[in-house]
Amino acid sequence: MHFGDQLAHAIAKTGPLCVGLDPHSGRIPALFGEGLPGVEAFFMAVLDRLAGKASIIKPQIAFFERHGPDGLALMARLCAHAKTRKLLVLMDAKRGDIGSTASAYAAAYLGPNAWVWCDAITVNPYMGMDTLEPFLSVADDNDKGVIVLVRTSNPGAADFEDLMIEKNTLYQHIAQTLAPFARERKGPQSGWSSLMVVVGATAPHEAQRLRHILPHSPFLVPGYGAQGGSAKDAVIAARDGQGVVVNSSRGVLYPQNADQATTLKDWETLFDAALARTHKDIMRALEG
Template sequence: MSAVETFGSRLGAAILQRGRLCVGIDPHSYLLEQWGLADTAAGAREFSLRVLDAAAGHAAAVKPQIAFYERFGAAGYTVLEEVLVAAKQRELLSIADVKRGDVGTSVQAYGDAWLRPGSPLESDAMTISVFQGFGSIVHPLQYTIDSGKGLFLLAATSNPEARDIQRARVGPEGVTVAAHIVNEAQGWNERNRAVHPTEQGDIGSVGVVLGATLDLEEYGVSIAAQRKPALPVLAPGFGHQGAALSDAVRLFGSLTRATLVSESRSVLSAGPGAVASAVRERAELVKREVAL
Protein backbone atom coordinates (compact mmCIF):
# COMPACT_ATOMS: atom_id res chain seq x y z
CA MET A 1 0.00 0.00 0.00
CA SER A 2 1.48 3.33 -1.06
CA ALA A 3 1.87 6.12 1.48
CA VAL A 4 -0.75 8.87 1.52
CA GLU A 5 0.61 12.21 0.35
CA THR A 6 0.50 14.58 3.30
CA PHE A 7 -1.31 17.90 3.37
CA GLY A 8 2.00 19.58 4.15
CA SER A 9 3.54 18.10 1.02
CA ARG A 10 0.62 19.27 -1.12
CA LEU A 11 0.74 22.70 0.48
CA GLY A 12 4.44 23.01 -0.26
CA ALA A 13 3.89 22.04 -3.89
CA ALA A 14 1.02 24.52 -4.26
CA ILE A 15 3.10 27.36 -2.80
CA LEU A 16 5.99 26.50 -5.11
CA GLN A 17 3.77 26.37 -8.19
CA ARG A 18 1.30 29.19 -7.55
CA GLY A 19 2.52 31.23 -4.60
CA ARG A 20 1.09 31.88 -1.14
CA LEU A 21 -2.27 33.46 -1.87
CA CYS A 22 -5.33 31.87 -0.26
CA VAL A 23 -8.56 33.37 -1.57
CA GLY A 24 -11.37 33.49 0.95
CA ILE A 25 -14.80 32.76 -0.51
CA ASP A 26 -17.19 34.84 1.59
CA PRO A 27 -20.58 35.40 -0.05
CA HIS A 28 -21.63 38.29 2.19
CA SER A 29 -25.06 39.76 1.52
CA TYR A 30 -23.53 43.07 0.47
CA LEU A 31 -21.08 41.38 -1.90
CA LEU A 32 -23.83 39.39 -3.57
CA GLU A 33 -25.75 42.63 -4.06
CA GLN A 34 -22.62 44.35 -5.37
CA TRP A 35 -22.14 41.51 -7.85
CA GLY A 36 -25.75 41.82 -9.01
CA LEU A 37 -26.70 38.47 -7.51
CA ALA A 38 -29.60 37.44 -5.32
CA ASP A 39 -28.93 36.96 -1.61
CA THR A 40 -29.87 33.30 -1.91
CA ALA A 41 -28.14 29.94 -2.15
CA ALA A 42 -28.28 30.26 -5.93
CA GLY A 43 -26.57 33.64 -5.72
CA ALA A 44 -23.90 32.21 -3.43
CA ARG A 45 -23.34 29.39 -5.90
CA GLU A 46 -22.81 31.72 -8.85
CA PHE A 47 -20.53 33.94 -6.76
CA SER A 48 -18.45 31.02 -5.47
CA LEU A 49 -17.93 29.36 -8.84
CA ARG A 50 -16.80 32.64 -10.38
CA VAL A 51 -14.30 33.12 -7.56
CA LEU A 52 -13.00 29.58 -8.08
CA ASP A 53 -12.52 30.27 -11.78
CA ALA A 54 -10.60 33.43 -10.92
CA ALA A 55 -8.40 31.64 -8.37
CA ALA A 56 -7.57 28.63 -10.54
CA GLY A 57 -3.93 28.67 -11.57
CA HIS A 58 -3.10 31.71 -9.43
CA ALA A 59 -3.87 30.83 -5.80
CA ALA A 60 -2.53 27.99 -3.70
CA ALA A 61 -5.80 27.53 -1.85
CA VAL A 62 -9.33 28.75 -1.32
CA LYS A 63 -11.07 29.13 2.02
CA PRO A 64 -14.87 29.02 1.98
CA GLN A 65 -16.30 30.70 5.09
CA ILE A 66 -18.94 28.17 6.01
CA ALA A 67 -21.21 30.59 7.90
CA PHE A 68 -22.17 32.33 4.66
CA TYR A 69 -23.49 29.03 3.31
CA GLU A 70 -25.09 27.82 6.54
CA ARG A 71 -27.36 30.86 6.59
CA PHE A 72 -29.21 29.36 3.60
CA GLY A 73 -29.84 26.06 5.40
CA ALA A 74 -29.88 22.83 3.43
CA ALA A 75 -29.70 24.70 0.12
CA GLY A 76 -26.52 26.42 1.28
CA TYR A 77 -24.89 23.12 2.17
CA THR A 78 -25.83 21.72 -1.23
CA VAL A 79 -24.02 24.67 -2.82
CA LEU A 80 -21.05 24.15 -0.52
CA GLU A 81 -20.73 20.52 -1.55
CA GLU A 82 -20.57 21.64 -5.18
CA VAL A 83 -18.03 24.35 -4.36
CA LEU A 84 -15.68 21.91 -2.63
CA VAL A 85 -15.82 19.49 -5.56
CA ALA A 86 -15.24 22.35 -8.00
CA ALA A 87 -12.19 23.50 -6.03
CA LYS A 88 -10.66 20.05 -6.34
CA GLN A 89 -11.39 19.97 -10.07
CA ARG A 90 -9.49 23.25 -10.41
CA GLU A 91 -6.54 21.85 -8.42
CA LEU A 92 -7.06 24.32 -5.59
CA LEU A 93 -6.49 23.23 -2.00
CA SER A 94 -9.69 23.73 -0.01
CA ILE A 95 -9.61 24.94 3.59
CA ALA A 96 -13.04 24.73 5.19
CA ASP A 97 -13.23 27.72 7.53
CA VAL A 98 -15.54 26.09 10.05
CA LYS A 99 -13.76 26.79 13.36
CA ARG A 100 -15.36 23.72 14.91
CA GLY A 101 -14.42 22.41 18.33
CA ASP A 102 -15.81 19.90 20.83
CA VAL A 103 -14.85 16.66 22.57
CA GLY A 104 -15.26 12.93 22.12
CA THR A 105 -17.65 11.65 19.51
CA SER A 106 -18.86 15.17 18.68
CA VAL A 107 -15.47 16.40 17.48
CA GLN A 108 -14.96 13.02 15.81
CA ALA A 109 -18.13 13.71 13.82
CA TYR A 110 -16.79 17.13 12.81
CA GLY A 111 -13.65 15.46 11.54
CA ASP A 112 -15.72 12.89 9.67
CA ALA A 113 -17.81 15.64 8.09
CA TRP A 114 -14.97 17.82 6.81
CA LEU A 115 -11.96 15.52 6.45
CA ARG A 116 -13.17 11.99 5.79
CA PRO A 117 -12.44 10.87 2.22
CA GLY A 118 -15.72 10.50 0.38
CA SER A 119 -17.68 12.78 2.70
CA PRO A 120 -20.00 15.18 0.83
CA LEU A 121 -18.12 18.03 2.54
CA GLU A 122 -14.62 16.60 2.14
CA SER A 123 -11.97 19.33 2.26
CA ASP A 124 -8.19 19.30 2.24
CA ALA A 125 -8.06 21.03 5.61
CA MET A 126 -10.26 22.73 8.19
CA THR A 127 -9.91 25.41 10.82
CA ILE A 128 -10.51 24.12 14.33
CA SER A 129 -10.75 25.40 17.90
CA VAL A 130 -8.73 23.77 20.69
CA PHE A 131 -10.24 25.78 23.53
CA GLN A 132 -11.17 22.45 25.15
CA GLY A 133 -7.59 21.22 24.96
CA PHE A 134 -5.30 19.86 22.27
CA GLY A 135 -6.14 16.33 23.34
CA SER A 136 -9.80 16.95 22.53
CA ILE A 137 -9.09 16.92 18.76
CA VAL A 138 -7.35 13.55 18.62
CA HIS A 139 -9.82 12.20 16.04
CA PRO A 140 -9.42 15.04 13.52
CA LEU A 141 -5.67 14.83 14.09
CA GLN A 142 -5.73 11.20 13.02
CA TYR A 143 -6.97 12.28 9.59
CA THR A 144 -3.68 14.15 9.08
CA ILE A 145 -1.91 10.78 9.30
CA ASP A 146 -4.38 8.37 7.72
CA SER A 147 -5.86 10.53 4.97
CA GLY A 148 -3.37 13.30 4.25
CA LYS A 149 -5.59 16.05 5.62
CA GLY A 150 -4.65 19.32 7.34
CA LEU A 151 -5.75 21.29 10.38
CA PHE A 152 -5.32 24.97 11.22
CA LEU A 153 -5.68 25.60 14.96
CA LEU A 154 -6.95 28.99 16.10
CA ALA A 155 -3.99 30.45 17.99
CA ALA A 156 -3.64 34.25 17.68
CA THR A 157 -6.61 35.53 15.75
CA SER A 158 -6.95 39.01 14.27
CA ASN A 159 -10.12 40.01 16.15
CA PRO A 160 -9.34 42.34 19.09
CA GLU A 161 -11.88 40.58 21.35
CA ALA A 162 -9.55 37.57 21.58
CA ARG A 163 -6.59 39.55 22.87
CA ASP A 164 -7.03 39.00 26.63
CA ILE A 165 -7.63 35.26 26.33
CA GLN A 166 -4.94 34.51 23.77
CA ARG A 167 -2.28 36.54 25.61
CA ALA A 168 -3.12 35.03 29.00
CA ARG A 169 -0.33 32.94 30.50
CA VAL A 170 -0.90 29.33 31.52
CA GLY A 171 0.93 26.32 32.92
CA PRO A 172 4.09 26.04 35.01
CA GLU A 173 6.20 27.76 32.35
CA GLY A 174 3.83 30.68 32.03
CA VAL A 175 3.51 30.58 28.25
CA THR A 176 0.66 32.38 26.56
CA VAL A 177 -2.40 30.51 25.36
CA ALA A 178 -1.43 31.40 21.78
CA ALA A 179 2.13 30.13 22.22
CA HIS A 180 0.87 26.95 23.89
CA ILE A 181 -1.31 26.18 20.87
CA VAL A 182 1.57 26.89 18.48
CA ASN A 183 3.83 24.61 20.51
CA GLU A 184 1.24 21.83 20.54
CA ALA A 185 0.84 22.01 16.76
CA GLN A 186 4.58 21.96 16.20
CA GLY A 187 5.04 19.14 18.68
CA TRP A 188 2.46 17.05 16.83
CA ASN A 189 4.25 17.62 13.52
CA GLU A 190 7.61 16.70 15.02
CA ARG A 191 6.31 13.53 16.67
CA ASN A 192 4.52 12.49 13.51
CA ARG A 193 7.66 13.03 11.47
CA ALA A 194 9.70 10.94 13.89
CA VAL A 195 7.26 8.03 13.58
CA HIS A 196 6.77 8.32 9.80
CA PRO A 197 10.04 9.87 8.56
CA THR A 198 9.76 8.69 4.95
CA GLU A 199 6.19 9.96 4.55
CA GLN A 200 6.63 13.48 5.90
CA GLY A 201 7.95 16.40 3.89
CA ASP A 202 9.49 19.67 4.98
CA ILE A 203 6.13 21.18 5.93
CA GLY A 204 3.88 19.80 8.65
CA SER A 205 0.19 19.06 8.24
CA VAL A 206 -1.02 20.72 11.43
CA GLY A 207 -0.79 24.50 11.34
CA VAL A 208 -2.10 27.56 13.13
CA VAL A 209 -4.07 30.70 12.43
CA LEU A 210 -2.02 33.83 13.20
CA GLY A 211 -3.43 37.26 12.43
CA ALA A 212 -1.25 39.52 10.31
CA THR A 213 -2.49 42.60 12.15
CA LEU A 214 -0.95 41.41 15.44
CA ASP A 215 2.41 41.87 17.11
CA LEU A 216 3.13 38.18 17.66
CA GLU A 217 5.76 38.93 20.29
CA GLU A 218 2.99 40.39 22.46
CA TYR A 219 1.25 37.04 22.10
CA GLY A 220 4.40 35.16 23.12
CA VAL A 221 4.77 33.50 19.71
CA SER A 222 8.38 33.15 18.60
CA ILE A 223 9.05 34.02 14.97
CA ALA A 224 12.79 33.38 15.23
CA ALA A 225 12.88 29.63 15.84
CA GLN A 226 13.55 27.49 12.78
CA ARG A 227 10.94 24.76 12.96
CA LYS A 228 11.34 21.36 11.32
CA PRO A 229 9.06 20.47 9.74
CA ALA A 230 7.94 24.00 8.92
CA LEU A 231 4.73 25.04 10.65
CA PRO A 232 1.86 25.94 8.27
CA VAL A 233 0.37 29.34 9.03
CA LEU A 234 -2.95 30.67 7.79
CA ALA A 235 -2.60 34.44 8.01
CA PRO A 236 -5.72 36.60 7.74
CA GLY A 237 -5.45 40.35 8.07
CA PHE A 238 -3.79 41.40 4.82
CA GLY A 239 -5.60 43.63 2.36
CA HIS A 240 -8.94 44.89 3.66
CA GLN A 241 -7.98 44.47 7.34
CA GLY A 242 -4.91 46.65 6.90
CA ALA A 243 -1.76 44.50 7.12
CA ALA A 244 0.78 45.27 4.39
CA LEU A 245 2.30 42.49 2.32
CA SER A 246 5.66 44.24 2.49
CA ASP A 247 5.66 43.60 6.25
CA ALA A 248 4.95 39.86 6.01
CA VAL A 249 8.51 38.63 6.50
CA ARG A 250 9.01 41.02 9.41
CA LEU A 251 5.72 39.92 10.96
CA PHE A 252 6.20 36.17 10.61
CA GLY A 253 9.98 35.72 10.47
CA SER A 254 10.94 32.07 10.02
CA LEU A 255 7.25 31.13 9.98
CA THR A 256 6.89 32.84 6.59
CA ARG A 257 8.15 29.74 4.82
CA ALA A 258 4.83 27.88 5.09
CA THR A 259 2.53 30.89 5.44
CA LEU A 260 -0.60 31.34 3.36
CA VAL A 261 -1.68 34.94 2.81
CA SER A 262 -5.44 34.86 3.24
CA GLU A 263 -7.40 37.60 1.47
CA SER A 264 -11.11 37.90 0.82
CA ARG A 265 -12.75 41.30 0.50
CA SER A 266 -9.66 42.92 -1.01
CA VAL A 267 -10.20 40.84 -4.16
CA LEU A 268 -13.90 39.99 -3.95
CA SER A 269 -14.90 43.66 -3.88
CA ALA A 270 -13.53 44.02 -7.42
CA GLY A 271 -16.83 42.65 -8.67
CA PRO A 272 -17.65 39.94 -11.20
CA GLY A 273 -16.04 41.67 -14.15
CA ALA A 274 -12.71 42.35 -12.48
CA VAL A 275 -12.29 39.61 -9.88
CA ALA A 276 -10.09 37.48 -12.16
CA SER A 277 -7.64 40.32 -12.77
CA ALA A 278 -7.77 41.29 -9.07
CA VAL A 279 -6.80 37.76 -8.00
CA ARG A 280 -4.08 37.56 -10.63
CA GLU A 281 -2.58 40.92 -9.67
CA ARG A 282 -2.77 40.15 -5.95
CA ALA A 283 -1.16 36.74 -6.47
CA GLU A 284 1.75 38.34 -8.33
CA LEU A 285 2.14 40.96 -5.62
CA VAL A 286 2.20 38.27 -2.94
CA LYS A 287 4.93 36.45 -4.85
CA ARG A 288 7.05 39.60 -5.01
CA GLU A 289 6.49 40.88 -1.50
CA VAL A 290 6.37 37.64 0.49
CA ALA A 291 9.52 35.90 -0.67
CA LEU A 292 12.26 34.14 1.28
Protein backbone atom coordinates (compact mmCIF):
# COMPACT_ATOMS: atom_id res chain seq x y z
CA MET A 1 0.00 0.00 0.00
CA HIS A 2 1.16 3.54 -0.79
CA PHE A 3 2.88 5.08 2.24
CA GLY A 4 0.58 8.11 2.35
CA ASP A 5 -2.41 5.78 2.46
CA GLN A 6 -0.79 3.64 5.16
CA LEU A 7 -0.20 6.72 7.27
CA ALA A 8 -3.75 8.00 6.80
CA HIS A 9 -5.10 4.59 7.77
CA ALA A 10 -2.94 4.53 10.91
CA ILE A 11 -4.12 8.01 11.95
CA ALA A 12 -7.75 7.08 11.33
CA LYS A 13 -7.31 3.97 13.47
CA THR A 14 -5.64 5.33 16.60
CA GLY A 15 -5.01 9.05 16.06
CA PRO A 16 -1.92 11.07 15.12
CA LEU A 17 0.22 10.25 18.16
CA CYS A 18 3.71 9.01 17.32
CA VAL A 19 5.81 7.65 20.17
CA GLY A 20 9.50 8.41 19.92
CA LEU A 21 11.91 5.69 20.97
CA ASP A 22 14.61 7.68 22.77
CA PRO A 23 16.51 5.58 25.35
CA HIS A 24 17.74 8.27 27.74
CA SER A 25 20.35 7.16 30.24
CA GLY A 26 19.06 6.80 33.77
CA ARG A 27 15.37 6.97 32.82
CA ILE A 28 14.63 3.29 32.24
CA PRO A 29 13.16 1.56 35.32
CA ALA A 30 15.59 -0.75 37.05
CA LEU A 31 13.09 -3.60 36.94
CA PHE A 32 13.92 -4.09 33.24
CA GLY A 33 17.59 -4.69 33.94
CA GLU A 34 20.82 -2.86 33.19
CA GLY A 35 22.72 -1.93 30.04
CA LEU A 36 21.51 -2.76 26.56
CA PRO A 37 19.54 -5.84 27.71
CA GLY A 38 17.56 -3.51 29.97
CA VAL A 39 16.99 -1.05 27.12
CA GLU A 40 15.76 -3.87 24.91
CA ALA A 41 13.44 -5.32 27.54
CA PHE A 42 12.01 -1.86 28.24
CA PHE A 43 11.31 -0.97 24.63
CA MET A 44 9.92 -4.39 23.78
CA ALA A 45 7.46 -3.84 26.62
CA VAL A 46 6.69 -0.35 25.29
CA LEU A 47 5.94 -1.69 21.81
CA ASP A 48 3.66 -4.35 23.25
CA ARG A 49 1.74 -1.73 25.28
CA LEU A 50 1.33 0.50 22.21
CA ALA A 51 -0.36 -2.13 20.07
CA GLY A 52 -3.94 -1.05 19.42
CA LYS A 53 -3.44 2.28 21.22
CA ALA A 54 -0.94 4.03 18.93
CA SER A 55 0.10 3.13 15.41
CA ILE A 56 3.31 5.07 14.76
CA ILE A 57 6.77 5.07 16.35
CA LYS A 58 9.90 7.11 15.68
CA PRO A 59 13.23 5.58 16.72
CA GLN A 60 15.94 8.22 17.12
CA ILE A 61 18.97 6.45 15.72
CA ALA A 62 21.52 8.54 17.65
CA PHE A 63 20.47 7.06 20.98
CA PHE A 64 21.20 3.58 19.64
CA GLU A 65 24.21 4.48 17.51
CA ARG A 66 26.12 5.75 20.53
CA HIS A 67 26.21 2.15 21.77
CA GLY A 68 27.96 1.02 18.60
CA PRO A 69 27.08 -2.11 16.60
CA ASP A 70 25.25 -3.69 19.53
CA GLY A 71 23.03 -0.64 19.87
CA LEU A 72 22.18 -0.61 16.18
CA ALA A 73 21.44 -4.33 16.23
CA LEU A 74 19.13 -3.72 19.19
CA MET A 75 17.31 -1.00 17.27
CA ALA A 76 16.89 -3.32 14.29
CA ARG A 77 15.29 -5.94 16.55
CA LEU A 78 12.92 -3.32 17.96
CA CYS A 79 11.92 -2.21 14.47
CA ALA A 80 11.33 -5.81 13.41
CA HIS A 81 9.14 -6.33 16.47
CA ALA A 82 7.27 -3.10 15.71
CA LYS A 83 6.46 -4.48 12.28
CA THR A 84 4.93 -7.60 13.83
CA ARG A 85 2.82 -5.31 16.04
CA LYS A 86 1.63 -3.46 12.91
CA LEU A 87 3.27 -0.19 13.93
CA LEU A 88 4.54 2.23 11.30
CA VAL A 89 8.23 2.99 11.83
CA LEU A 90 9.51 6.48 11.03
CA MET A 91 13.30 6.33 11.25
CA ASP A 92 14.76 9.56 12.58
CA ALA A 93 18.20 9.48 10.97
CA LYS A 94 18.33 12.85 9.14
CA ARG A 95 20.47 11.58 6.29
CA GLY A 96 21.62 13.77 3.41
CA ASP A 97 24.61 13.70 1.07
CA ILE A 98 25.64 13.88 -2.59
CA GLY A 99 23.83 11.70 -5.12
CA SER A 100 25.82 8.45 -5.00
CA THR A 101 26.05 8.52 -1.21
CA ALA A 102 22.37 9.40 -0.93
CA SER A 103 21.59 6.39 -3.13
CA ALA A 104 23.50 4.17 -0.72
CA TYR A 105 21.66 5.62 2.28
CA ALA A 106 18.33 5.19 0.50
CA ALA A 107 19.04 1.54 -0.25
CA ALA A 108 20.24 0.96 3.31
CA TYR A 109 17.01 2.20 4.87
CA LEU A 110 14.26 2.04 2.25
CA GLY A 111 15.38 -0.62 -0.22
CA PRO A 112 14.24 -4.25 -0.40
CA ASN A 113 17.46 -5.39 1.31
CA ALA A 114 17.54 -2.66 3.98
CA TRP A 115 19.50 -3.54 7.11
CA VAL A 116 16.67 -2.31 9.35
CA TRP A 117 12.92 -2.20 8.86
CA CYS A 118 11.38 1.24 8.55
CA ASP A 119 8.49 2.74 6.63
CA ALA A 120 10.04 6.19 6.18
CA ILE A 121 13.20 8.12 7.01
CA THR A 122 13.97 11.74 7.86
CA VAL A 123 16.33 13.51 5.46
CA ASN A 124 18.13 16.85 5.36
CA PRO A 125 17.48 18.99 2.24
CA TYR A 126 20.20 21.58 2.61
CA MET A 127 22.53 20.15 -0.04
CA GLY A 128 19.83 20.38 -2.71
CA MET A 129 17.25 18.29 -4.52
CA ASP A 130 19.81 15.98 -6.10
CA THR A 131 20.48 14.68 -2.57
CA LEU A 132 16.77 13.96 -2.02
CA GLU A 133 15.88 12.40 -5.36
CA PRO A 134 17.57 9.03 -4.64
CA PHE A 135 15.48 8.70 -1.47
CA LEU A 136 12.30 9.60 -3.34
CA SER A 137 13.06 7.11 -6.10
CA VAL A 138 13.74 4.19 -3.76
CA ALA A 139 10.74 5.12 -1.62
CA ASP A 140 8.49 5.17 -4.69
CA ASP A 141 9.64 1.69 -5.67
CA ASN A 142 9.03 0.22 -2.22
CA ASP A 143 5.92 2.00 -0.89
CA LYS A 144 8.01 3.92 1.62
CA GLY A 145 8.04 7.55 2.72
CA VAL A 146 10.57 10.37 2.84
CA ILE A 147 10.38 13.00 5.59
CA VAL A 148 12.16 16.26 4.78
CA LEU A 149 13.28 18.79 7.38
CA VAL A 150 11.56 22.11 6.65
CA ARG A 151 10.84 24.11 9.84
CA THR A 152 12.25 22.32 12.85
CA SER A 153 11.34 22.66 16.52
CA ASN A 154 14.71 23.55 18.04
CA PRO A 155 15.40 27.13 19.23
CA GLY A 156 18.24 27.53 16.74
CA ALA A 157 15.99 26.75 13.77
CA ALA A 158 15.55 30.48 13.18
CA ASP A 159 19.31 30.94 12.65
CA PHE A 160 19.04 29.57 9.13
CA GLU A 161 15.50 28.42 8.36
CA ASP A 162 13.99 31.88 8.94
CA LEU A 163 16.55 33.76 6.85
CA MET A 164 14.91 35.91 4.19
CA ILE A 165 15.80 35.21 0.56
CA GLU A 166 14.15 37.75 -1.67
CA LYS A 167 10.60 37.88 -0.23
CA ASN A 168 10.42 34.48 1.44
CA THR A 169 12.17 32.61 4.22
CA LEU A 170 14.50 29.73 3.50
CA TYR A 171 11.98 27.23 4.89
CA GLN A 172 9.34 28.60 2.52
CA HIS A 173 11.72 28.23 -0.43
CA ILE A 174 12.34 24.61 0.55
CA ALA A 175 8.61 23.94 0.83
CA GLN A 176 7.92 25.55 -2.54
CA THR A 177 10.62 23.40 -4.13
CA LEU A 178 9.15 20.26 -2.56
CA ALA A 179 5.54 21.04 -3.48
CA PRO A 180 5.49 19.53 -7.00
CA PHE A 181 7.33 16.42 -5.77
CA ALA A 182 4.75 16.00 -3.02
CA ARG A 183 1.86 16.51 -5.42
CA GLU A 184 3.20 13.78 -7.73
CA ARG A 185 3.22 11.32 -4.84
CA LYS A 186 -0.35 11.52 -3.57
CA GLY A 187 -1.84 8.26 -2.37
CA PRO A 188 -4.65 6.89 -4.54
CA GLN A 189 -6.93 6.30 -1.55
CA SER A 190 -6.25 9.16 0.85
CA GLY A 191 -4.71 11.86 -1.33
CA TRP A 192 -1.89 12.25 1.19
CA SER A 193 1.63 12.26 -0.19
CA SER A 194 4.48 9.89 0.61
CA LEU A 195 6.65 13.01 0.89
CA MET A 196 6.28 14.21 4.48
CA VAL A 197 7.87 17.27 6.05
CA VAL A 198 9.08 18.09 9.55
CA VAL A 199 7.32 21.13 10.99
CA GLY A 200 7.76 21.77 14.71
CA ALA A 201 4.95 22.39 17.17
CA THR A 202 7.01 25.34 18.40
CA ALA A 203 6.30 27.11 15.09
CA PRO A 204 2.50 27.10 14.69
CA HIS A 205 2.30 30.22 12.52
CA GLU A 206 4.91 28.80 10.19
CA ALA A 207 2.95 25.54 10.08
CA GLN A 208 -0.12 27.37 8.83
CA ARG A 209 1.89 29.02 6.07
CA LEU A 210 3.42 25.70 5.11
CA ARG A 211 0.07 23.95 4.91
CA HIS A 212 -0.91 26.38 2.13
CA ILE A 213 2.30 25.58 0.25
CA LEU A 214 2.16 21.83 0.91
CA PRO A 215 -1.51 20.83 1.00
CA HIS A 216 -0.81 17.15 0.33
CA SER A 217 2.19 16.52 2.63
CA PRO A 218 1.67 15.00 6.06
CA PHE A 219 3.56 16.94 8.74
CA LEU A 220 5.76 15.15 11.25
CA VAL A 221 5.48 17.41 14.27
CA PRO A 222 8.20 17.32 16.95
CA GLY A 223 8.33 19.83 19.79
CA TYR A 224 5.08 18.88 21.52
CA GLY A 225 5.27 18.61 25.29
CA ALA A 226 8.80 18.73 26.68
CA GLN A 227 9.97 21.29 24.09
CA GLY A 228 7.07 23.62 24.86
CA GLY A 229 4.63 23.11 21.99
CA SER A 230 0.98 22.65 22.96
CA ALA A 231 -1.37 20.08 21.49
CA LYS A 232 -3.26 22.90 19.78
CA ASP A 233 -0.03 24.12 18.19
CA ALA A 234 0.90 20.58 17.17
CA VAL A 235 -2.29 19.93 15.19
CA ILE A 236 -2.82 23.40 13.77
CA ALA A 237 -2.07 22.20 10.22
CA ALA A 238 -4.40 19.18 10.37
CA ARG A 239 -7.17 18.77 7.81
CA ASP A 240 -10.25 16.78 8.78
CA GLY A 241 -8.29 14.96 11.47
CA GLN A 242 -5.52 13.99 9.07
CA GLY A 243 -2.19 15.30 7.83
CA VAL A 244 -0.26 15.58 11.09
CA VAL A 245 1.79 13.08 13.09
CA VAL A 246 2.55 14.41 16.57
CA ASN A 247 5.65 13.01 18.22
CA SER A 248 5.91 12.52 21.96
CA SER A 249 8.89 10.79 23.51
CA ARG A 250 9.58 11.67 27.13
CA GLY A 251 5.95 12.43 27.97
CA VAL A 252 4.91 8.88 27.14
CA LEU A 253 8.05 6.87 27.84
CA TYR A 254 9.06 8.36 31.16
CA PRO A 255 6.02 9.42 33.21
CA GLN A 256 6.53 10.64 36.74
CA ASN A 257 7.52 7.88 39.19
CA ALA A 258 7.69 5.23 36.46
CA ASP A 259 11.41 4.84 37.06
CA GLN A 260 10.57 3.88 40.64
CA ALA A 261 8.20 1.07 39.64
CA THR A 262 9.22 -2.24 41.17
CA THR A 263 6.81 -4.54 39.36
CA LEU A 264 5.84 -4.84 35.72
CA LYS A 265 2.19 -4.30 36.61
CA ASP A 266 2.98 -1.02 38.38
CA TRP A 267 4.98 0.19 35.38
CA GLU A 268 2.25 -0.82 32.95
CA THR A 269 -0.30 1.18 34.95
CA LEU A 270 1.85 4.32 34.90
CA PHE A 271 2.79 3.91 31.24
CA ASP A 272 -0.78 3.27 30.11
CA ALA A 273 -1.97 6.34 32.00
CA ALA A 274 0.69 8.55 30.38
CA LEU A 275 -0.14 7.17 26.95
CA ALA A 276 -3.87 7.72 27.45
CA ARG A 277 -3.30 11.23 28.81
CA THR A 278 -1.14 12.22 25.83
CA HIS A 279 -3.53 10.67 23.34
CA LYS A 280 -6.49 12.47 24.93
CA ASP A 281 -4.67 15.81 24.89
CA ILE A 282 -3.88 15.53 21.19
CA MET A 283 -7.32 14.23 20.20
CA ARG A 284 -9.07 16.98 22.16
CA ALA A 285 -7.03 19.58 20.28
CA LEU A 286 -7.68 17.83 16.97
CA GLU A 287 -11.42 17.68 17.52
CA GLY A 288 -11.70 21.18 19.01
